[in-house]
Amino acid sequence: MDVKMVLKLAFKGIIANKMRTFLTMLGIIIGVSAVIILVALAQGTTQSVTESIESMGTNLITVTITGRGTDTTLSYDEVMKFSEKEGVSGISPVVSGNVTAKYGNNSTSVSLEGVDSNYETVRNHSVQTGRFIKNLDVEYRNKIVILGTEVVDEIFNGINPVGKDLQINGTKFKVVGVLEKKGSSMGGSNDEKILTPISTAQRFLKSTGVKNFYIQAKSSDEVEIVENQTEISLLKKFENDDDSYRIFNQSEMLSTMDDVTKNMTLMLGGIAAISLLVGGIGIMNIMLVSVTERTKEIGIRKAIGAKRKDILNQFLLESAVISGLGGIVGILTGIGGSSLLTVLVGLNTSISITILIISFGFSLVVGVFFGMYPANKASKLEPVDALRFE
Amino acid sequence: MINLKDITKIYKTGKIEFKALKGVSLNVDKGDFLSIIGPSGSGKSTFMNIIGCLDVPTDGEYYFEDTDISKYSKNALAEIRNKKIGFIFQKFNLLTKLSAFENVELPLIYRGVDTKKRHKKVKKALENVGLYKHKDHKPTELSGGQQQRVAIARALVAKPPLILADEPTGNLDSKSEEEVMDIIKNLHRKGSTIVLITHDLEVAKNADRMISIKDGMIYDERMK
Known part of the structure; x- marks a missing residue:
């Protein structure tokens, strides 16, 4: 049939x-x-x-220093030494503090992050308009800022902020760019922050130490090696106190x-x-x-x-x-x-x-x-x- | 053509045994027109089921075209029913969901005939009973006489050597009864072997040979 x-x-x-x-x-x-x-x-x-998670940057290791005794931060130079280590493709130190930003009659409380030009590639976060922070800006402690999109929405009311002057804690900063919109990930919104050259931030916030920095490994295979090297260095620095820092590995998180x-x-x-x-x-x-x-x-x-x-x-x-x-x-x-x-x-x-x-x-x-x-x-x-x- | 020797059939319900057939022998030659007559309960239905390979005897031998089939498997019996026997039932037994054409086609499908040949044969069979123009009708859309003619077409389509008609006119009015009997008589004239089971003496008299069954035994046989 x-x-x-x-x-x-x-x-x-x-x-x-x-x-x-x-x-x-x-x-x-x-x-x-x-x-x-x-x-x-x-x-x-x-x-x-x-x-x-991946949008935070690829092959990323995040280091947060909590410190031991009076030694609560690393210096900028100490952080930059990590870039000489094997397998590291970039390093981005961050000096941060909370400030009040004001334009016209609008103001908002926001986090100010002092970064250098590496931040753009390491964190995979660049500008949608204007320009990013350059080495020269860091060198001359230029009073410039780059705004996250939420900051723009909150105090600029639809005006293009690039080229405008922004008051931060009463000091005038020039807006040179607006960051791409990223949405939020672990640790809150990526769009509610203001970036400024790290040297400017150190002086402005009166804190020279670096509490946070990001290390980017050359490939996902090298993430672990870089992480281990970082850990060894930090243990040495903080006299074997592994409570004085936290290392956060993105690929571990992913798995x-x-x-x-x-x-x-x-x-x-x-x-x-x-x-x-x-x-x-x-x-x-x-x-x-x-x-x-x-x-x-x-x-x-x-x-x-x-x-x-x-x-x-x-x-x-x-x-x-x-x-x-x-x-x-x-x-x-x-x-x-x-x-x-x-x-x-x-x-x-x-x-x-x-x-x-x-x-x-x-x-x-x-x-x-x-x-x-x-x-x-x-x-x-x-x-x-x-x-x-x- | 078929030869049954000393066939017995015993039904068991629980511990009670019922002897429906008590040693029946029968010989039907090719081209015979035989009628089996008997009142209800006489065992004639059991006998017809065994002749039709729908049931197997408890004891005895059944030679179909010189082969003993009394010990055949169910599948082998299905094949004999398909290829050697054409059934005409009292209640037509057409599939109500299929058209007249598809009903007639069914035996050929189970036989594995390819579509083209199948359609040719079905057309011819329906033409022979004068119902080709009703080929797309469902059985419920046809009269009793027409339904029985479709059933006859189905029985004949595969050109089986033996035609088994179980009370073929039992559910028909007298005009249709005549039509159906004419077709059967015509088949006989063309050389088909026909076994007709009935309780109606008038219908039985159409056959050349008449066998009477009573209490599971043949008690009378006469020729026309």
């Missing part, structure tokens, strides 16, 4: 009971779309978290994040898979009813020469078609549902082809598996008994 004909018969059986078939499919549709939407959500979240989100994906996918399983049981239920209802039909088919295999194939295919169609509709619903979540609620979703294939395959397997028992039951009916059935 050829496949085309079996398929045709399966479709006929399905069309004959539209409502019932649809309700049966609903279980599969909900299961498949739940798998797709939940996994898309989990993967979308992973992606956005990963992106925001932790990865583990967490992988578990989250598995868990959400697993929950959704259970609903798919329940849908499968629904198929078995309906197919069993269908076999009883169609006992006479099975008898007729057997009387005119259908073998066990033919009947088995017919019913198996029917449940496979139900679950397959349900799978396709479920995939469409899942894709639609996830984009709706993105558009309406603003959640990050990411659908991979893999999960589409897996969930469709799983729905087919569920259909065939749960169709097996009813199909087997149908195929074993005795023609005489089945014919007598009314």
